[in-house]
Amino acid sequence: MAPATKISRVTIKTVAADAGVSVAAVSKVLRDAYGVSDALRARVQASMERLNYRPHAGARAMRGRTYTLGILLPDMRNPFFADILAGVNEALERTQYQTMIGVSRSAETIEMSLIDSMIDRQMDGLLMIGPRMPPETAESVSIRIPTAIVGYHVPELATLDTANNDDVAGAAQVVRHLAANGYRRITMVTLAVPTKNVVVTVQRERGYREAMKERGLGQHVNIVPADQTAREVQTVVRHLLESRHRPEALFCWTDMVALHALSVAKDLGLSVPGDLAIVGYDNTIYCDLAQNSLTSVDQSGQVLGLQAARLLIERIDGRQLGDHFVVSPRLVVRGSSRPRPS
Amino acid sequence: MAPATKISRVTIKTVAADAGVSVAAVSKVLRDAYGVSDALRARVQASMERLNYRPHAGARAMRGRTYTLGILLPDMRNPFFADILAGVNEALERTQYQTMIGVSRSAETIEMSLIDSMIDRQMDGLLMIGPRMPPETAESVSIRIPTAIVGYHVPELATLDTANNDDVAGAAQVVRHLAANGYRRITMVTLAVPTKNVVVTVQRERGYREAMKERGLGQHVNIVPADQTAREVQTVVRHLLESRHRPEALFCWTDMVALHALSVAKDLGLSVPGDLAIVGYDNTIYCDLAQNSLTSVDQSGQVLGLQAARLLIERIDGRQLGDHFVVSPRLVVRGSSRPRPS
DNA sequence: CGTTCTACGTATACCGTTCTACAAAACGAT
DNA sequence: ATCGTTTTGTAGAACGGTATACGTAGAACG
Numbered sequence A, B: 001m002a003p004a005t006k007i008s009r010v011t012i013k014t015v016a017a018d019a020g021v022s023v024a025a026v027s028k029v030l031r032d033a034y035g036v037s038d039a040l041r042a043r044v045q046a047s048m049e050r051l052n053y054r055p056h057a058g059a060r061a062m063r064g065r066t067y068t069l070g071i072l073l074p075d076m077r078n079p080f081f082a083d084i085l086a087g088v089n090e091a092l093e094r095t096q097y098q099t100m101i102g103v104s105r106s107a108e109t110i111e112m113s114l115i116d117s118m119i120d121r122q123m124d125g126l127l128m129i130g131p132r133m134p135p136e137t138a139e140s141v142s143i144r145i146p147t148a149i150v151g152y153h154v155p156e157l158a159t160l161d162t163a164n165n166d167d168v169a170g171a172a173q174v175v176r177h178l179a180a181n182g183y184r185r186i187t188m189v190t191l192a193v194p195t196k197n198v199v200v201t202v203q204r205e206r207g208y209r210e211a212m213k214e215r216g217l218g219q220h221v222n223i224v225p226a227d228q229t230a231r232e233v234q235t236v237v238r239h240l241l242e243s244r245h246r247p248e249a250l251f252c253w254t255d256m257v258a259l260h261a262l263s264v265a266k267d268l269g270l271s272v273p274g275d276l277a278i279v280g281y282d283n284t285i286y287c288d289l290a291q292n293s294l295t296s297v298d299q300s301g302q303v304l305g306l307q308a309a310r311l312l313i314e315r316i317d318g319r320q321l322g323d324h325f326v327v328s329p330r331l332v333v334r335g336s337s338r339p340r341p342s
Numbered sequence C: 001c002g003t004t005c006t007a008c009g010t011a012t013a014c015c016g017t018t019c020t021a022c023a024a025a026a027c028g029a030t
Numbered sequence D: 001a002t003c004g005t006t007t008t009g010t011a012g013a014a015c016g017g018t019a020t021a022c023g024t025a026g027a028a029c030g
Helices: A012-019 A023-030 A038-051 A057-063 A079-092 A108-120 A135-144 A167-180 A200-214 A230-242 A255-267 A301-316 B012-019 B023-030 B038-051 B057-063 B080-092 B108-120 B135-144 B167-180 B200-214 B230-242 B255-267 B301-316
Strands: A068-073 A098-103 A125-129 A147-150 A161-165 A186-191 A223-226 A249-252 A277-279 A296-298 A324-327 A330-332 B068-073 B098-103 B125-129 B147-150 B161-165 B186-191 B223-226 B249-252 B277-279 B296-298 B324-327 B330-332
Touching: A012 A023, A012 A038, A023 A038, A057 B057, A068 A079, A068 A108, A079 A098, A079 A125, A079 A301, A098 A108, A098 B098, A108 A135, A125 A301, A135 A147, A147 A301, A161 A167, A161 A301, A167 A186, A167 A200, A167 A249, A167 A277, A167 A296, A167 A330, A186 A200, A186 A230, A200 A223, A223 A230, A230 A255, A249 A255, A255 A277, A301 A324, B012 B023, B012 B038, B023 B038, B068 B080, B068 B108, B080 B098, B080 B125, B080 B301, B098 B108, B108 B135, B125 B301, B135 B147, B147 B301, B161 B167, B161 B301, B167 B186, B167 B200, B167 B249, B167 B277, B167 B296, B167 B330, B186 B200, B186 B230, B200 B223, B223 B230, B230 B255, B249 B255, B255 B277, B301 B324
Parallel strands: A068 A098, A068 A125, A125 A147, A147 A161, A161 A324, A186 A223, A186 A249, A249 A277, B068 B098, B068 B125, B125 B147, B147 B161, B161 B324, B186 B223, B186 B249, B249 B277
Antiparallel strands: A296 A330, B296 B330
């Protein structure tokens, strides 16, 4: 066991004794519950200050709330998630809440075990980012614990809240932009997941497909799946770019894939956008670097994180109706999709 | 408050009743403490299985350990930290431990408040990555809670453990490599922190300085500090590259800075490595992308994370002596530092 | 002046574990 | 059979908060 701290902890009891009030009174001040006079509150707060009192989270967990929110991330490497987290932190800044992050490595089993462990730890709420689970599972989770999700399309569910960008519209903007710049054989690189309508990639695929038809490019629709791993992505893209009918443009479901695509193109001696246009999604910090100069769709991760956190706290405070926040995506044009040379 | 779950929880009591034993017996099985027969253990485990029992973390926190480790990260955007976390997860895979991640945004105040909040939550141990605090503070933290640190040089402290690469050697390798490839005016871009010997940047500065002297390039030693922000880094690098005596090579303390440097160089129409060599540190995934092709120092983040987690658990289990793991860095040469054209 | 409210405080059961102290049972050696 | 000794199991007091139920003093009212 850890080196025994024999210095007895400052508890609510110590504070009560110091302030000359009851334990219950101190607890009331802490939770700022009904029935405390300004005088009492002041006295108690002074004592807490003086003694440097800090509430014991475990003890709280026994009866009330823990003021801790669980955050579920699919992976650490995607810089987009950092934007979301920044928004979450912003929303939580003036509150008592703290966050606890778990990384699921995009595996549904890890996801579920993390959720269990968060529930064991009595998290007050759960904020999931792009989860892999089917909507039935998400719903059953949200019945056990207040839940908000970023990047998950379930507008019909009332037991949980979501914050999304309009992925269909975002993808459509990409296609229209590329079409306007003279590209016709536009291939989409997506994620290899079981086709569930709820995940963002499937929504983006829909937007891509619809916009391609709208622009009369229906015969060029081509959606290629690839796993998350660097190796797999590069293999798939390389295969595409070496094929007889090489695409004129690649629309990648997320920036990370687009960056790998840029790498493969460079390896093969293809110039971007001369021989190939590339567009990503998320508008992460890497897009703006000159060596990438990657056109991408900005979905305001920070706003999504902020809103999701706000919704989650509302939900914890008792809201029963589902709230589904949607932000409009915005195409940020950079060098990688400049007009096609005829 | 959250929607009241009226379904009463499966507790240790339920399990005890189901197995027909005492609460204490169940607790013993859980902690696998001394004095349980195989028969009893089997019976209790069967009951736990059947009832799908899960221990309540808050209740545990009241008396014993929480089986939760706090991890302190300076920021989410540096992909190097993902490697470290992967190592930590690997070490924890076969244990009961879970992790809770907090992001300090490289600010000492946030760092300290996160530490407090982890202690409030009765974390069994703390794993810090590249903390900003002075060693006295780190020591005082390690007296309050078992502590392991990655990327922090305090070999003299016995109250905490560390896992590091040899930053002096890593930086020296970079300088020797560049010198061998014909570069002489090698400038180092470092982090603007109060000069504390414990932080990795200062160690790398030392390695840089020593190797420069060793190669007879003492008069070219130039160490330029820059903040973490993208804007600041780009400004500093731009200023360097536009100066009269433009450096022939840049050694950046971390890959992120090197990537920004590549961007600025491209913006200014400088070719890498023709006009300028660039070397980073950490060998993150971005180095390998063809558009970056960035020479970098690999410090095996995964190994560091694994070792740190291992040391931390040993420490929690009672080890009193300090253990300081060191791995040798390895230079990974890529396009950005090819021999200088004469 | 008695009664009813309201505002403020307090006493205390309770949450789900851990762990110490102890009882009972089983064993071994005379 | 008797007496230690060891093994196995149990009872119950903590741990530090929360929240319910209740007491009490004034104020407001009739």
